[in-house]
Amino acid sequence: MPPFAPSAPIGLEDRLLTFAVSLLVGGAALHAGTHVAADARDYGHAVVTALLSALAWAFLEPIPLLGGLLAAVAWVAVVKWRYRLGWLRSGAVGLAAWAAAVVVLAALELLGIGSVSALGVPGA
Template identity: 80%
Template structure:
């Protein structure tokens, strides 16, 4: 019987699974928020939006001094573009998505699944 892997060393399969679950959680949070703010109904659309938002965040966040600000503006712009709402609506969607992600992640933690995040939702 092979020895269990160290928690610090995840295999490729574990990383892919964590990425997929994190993306689905982020998509769920965006879906819930977009239903409330933009009356959107498509979960798949929310998952793609989460992925695009995560990419925008990853590309800009590491820029010195202004990276965080540029990343959040880009993320809100992605939501604005994907849901065809204004800046206020997309900002409200972001706040609601963050709140939904916190709730989902807390529920997952309660059932023993704490190694995921909400990919595509800043701060969650």
């Protein structure tokens, strides 16, 4: 196939699978982050937190000039609210979750699964 040929269209099933795997990876990273910096709850709690924080990020990040800062504060605020932590510990959960997501995504890339992200973990 020539390099300029269009690739096959991505179907709805592929998009849903990518979304689900990305959400599970984000939940796993948040779950790992809470084990490092706070009292962890169950994995399902982390997956819901990842979804809510991804929604907060998606709504605020496009705002011109301050969007990234507002989105980051909102992301930490969601973690703070869901885990009943202070701002500092919520930020620590975020850093630990980001590090865990980077490791998981690198491992998936080595396995040839590079089309997923860590939904709910900014920058990963």
